[in-house]
Amino acid sequence: MDFAVEPLRVSLERVEFQYGVGETNGEAAASGATGSKTGSKRVILAETSLEIPAGLCVVITGPSGGGKTTLVRLLNGLIPHFYSGILTGEIRLAVDTASGESRDETLHPSTAPLWKTGGRVATVFQNPRTQFFTTDTTSEMAFGLENAGASPDLIAQRVNAVAESLGVSGLLGQSLFALSGGQKQLVATAGAAVGSPGLYLFDEPTSNLSAASISRFSEVLRELKARGATIVIAEHRLYFLRELADRVILVDGEIREDWEGSEFFSLPEERIRGLGLRTLLEPQIETPKMSQKARPHDSLTLADVEVAYGKRVLLKIDKLVFPRGRVIGVTGSNGIGKSSLAAVLTGLKKAARGTITLDGERLGRKARTRASYLVMQDVNRQLFTDSALAELRLGNEVSAERAREILDEYDLGEYAEAHPLALSGGQKPRLTVAAAVALDREIYVFDEPSSGLDFGHMQAITDALRRLAEAGKVVILITHDAELMNAAADSYLDLSDFSAS
Template sequence: MIRLNQVAWTYPHAEGPSLRGLDLHVTAGELLVLCGASGSGKSTALRLMNGLIPHFHENGTLTGTVHVDGLATATAKIDEIGLRTGTVRQHPRRQFFTDTARDEVAFAMENFGYAPADIHTRVGRTLDDLATGVPVEQRLQHLSGGQQQQVAIAASAAHGPAVLLLDEPSSNLSTGAVERLAGTLAQLKRDGVTIVVAEHRLHYLRDLADRVVVMRAGRIHAEWTAAQFRAVPDEDLAREGLRGEVLRAELPELAASGASAARPVPPAQVRPGVLELDGVRCRLGGRTILDLERVAFRAGEVTAIRGINGAGKSTLARIVTGLLRSRGVVRLDGRVLSRRARQRASAIVMQDVQRQLFTDSVEAEIRLAGTNAPAAPDTAAVLAALDLAHLAERHPLSLSGGQQQRLVVAAVRVANRRVVVFDEPSSGVDRRHLGSIRAQIRQLATDGAVVLLISHDDDLVALAADRQLTLVPVRKPSGSH
């Protein structure tokens, strides 16, 4: 079904190849997991399978051959490859073409000339199966990152491709959504779809994978059968930078009042803090996304913001950092902050970090972040701690997803703001670098910042957080429509 023979690929301006003589064969109906440390070549291998290399990345150097479902991807038309494959990228916002979930799921089928009645049936069935709980009447830009990812999966599978390629599909999903993803992959596998998943978080794939390929420096380093994969000791996974059993932590719940609080208390029971939110409410697309009557965050601590996809976690991040309008008051040290003042006092690591990269090198990105920073830490030490020092001259957009994630973490660390928000900072991050990101988060708290950590990553929360605030979606008032 998929055959990569002696494939080498070098991106434009890269110091060396991302893939080196890669031989990889995937049989029809197989679920193959590609794993390995950040920058090992997993995403590049997927781009070869869906034809983005060389049709989109035209200026690199490619040798070897790639065949998918009988097509030579280097010479086939991109629409021919797209009819046979579906791709779910790590950041779904980058692959949307329309404004609503229904239109997005229909988009590929419309372009391939499916009959309108068939499109209507497939859209409804696919949304029910793969996007459970997503408010499909909302605009895509108003959905949470996890909900956008569910829509992307549905849109990629709706036209019935023979091959489904997924790049870190669990990265922004809640525990319940990951379980639904596993169920979805199991159903697609039963339907005979060939599936290739590039992942760091392996726990949900233990009973699904037929084979696991471990990549290192653009080559296959190891292969495990399904039985071997289930028997791999955790220390062997750690040696390859792979995630094993999920860590769990019982964290104390932060007192909060309001409809968004999972365990609301009377406002008077909320203790004062350095960062305080009073009567903060936000409406998007005609519905209330966040409603917090009162909550206060302490300096010197890491507060994990938890909750299912769509509970308002990223909305809270954007309000705190002044990126989104809302009703209510935000105070820092007892002083009311305007949106502009919040922007000056805070820093954020967004889910899609490419939106935060502005310069032409890693070193320049860090210098920009440290401009006017009070008592900025040693930038060289921060880069070294996050395993980025050897990439100082590289263009940020030439880095892997995990490397870009760590670069923005480094920039936030250097900016040295009073309030720092991390929104899914471990997306695309391997086990070893998870520890380095945890160390930077903890150091910010030690330095006296108010640190909010929005994450579905139980491993990171267990390693980094002191307490948690659990949010729930705001329910419509009884009788409303």
């Protein structure tokens, strides 16, 4: 099937944006620009002018909360149609002809109806689960064309052709609830590709993916780029984009740097660290494998434990010891059972069988819940209050003064009165980690805590894990992020060693 694409040229002319008072989502809300109780104002994107020629792959990077997601929302029209605020300047998306000249089909996402922009621009979010409308993969991939009124025959042809070209045919007909994080990301991308958009927008697409899934995702990006579409990727992880990025733009309230792709990936590591960015080299786990020599009286111990998802047993663990006073990393492929293990360890679900003890004393499911705290992969599920300060005081007796001190430690002090759901994708994980620290629990499990974090804030998470370990807690770090693993973990285990399959 012909995948004819009309790539879009992106033009921003003196664009400035400030989220509106009362808004409950977005990077700026946390800064007081959107509905925080402080009522302060802060421009998130200031006097930004940018030209992206049609057909280029451009990476947008920079610190958490610096405006990357805001830029994506400006290009897909979610600002100002969904996220209100004060917007000035002009945003244009134009179709280029073969001669390089723009046709008179310019799209203005800030004024065009969302349905019209959505017909030319496809967005894949950091957490693809938040953009799924159906329950199975085939229906999800067909959803866009169905809404556009395409014929059933055309929809079926395009879904099958896209699935084959992107190598995801094996995922057709499956339940979305049974997919791993990497598989969900591929399905979301394939669903975007079915409509042959001229512009793809990806917002932190690899934040929860394993190294193998990132490699697979980069292959899909290469295919989309080969079709000629314009691609904009907002991302902290950068190494996998080395051969894909035509340009790399650093955004922190405004455009700070703008490099050619080859120029950026030639920068020395010291320069990258100075910019607060993640490594440009593919990280490898250097942390030593975990020894099982810890004694039961100073550890969390699993004996003859089986971890299941539904009726399917994922993990069979004869014996596993997590010692106090050390950060133990846990890794494994997408879908192997890492999050299911986290739920069992913290009492959120039953083990299929087996015994779990802490310091030699058996811990039932309810006891594990009382003794533990889980920082979830999807942090939106555990943000309950109307301010960051209240979030830290929920369920404990920590003083307001101490809660503010903890927020300061995680670079969140100025957002104390902001609504938790108004924080950026990088600020929410930091808030949940801060809330974990505010509670005095014996077992701490962190499930992908570095999602959406720049290098500096990843270091803040590392420091938090180390402090908990030094206090004699059981600290378990579940992550695909080798860079975080190397920085934070004393040792690690790979769940493939316990896989039931």
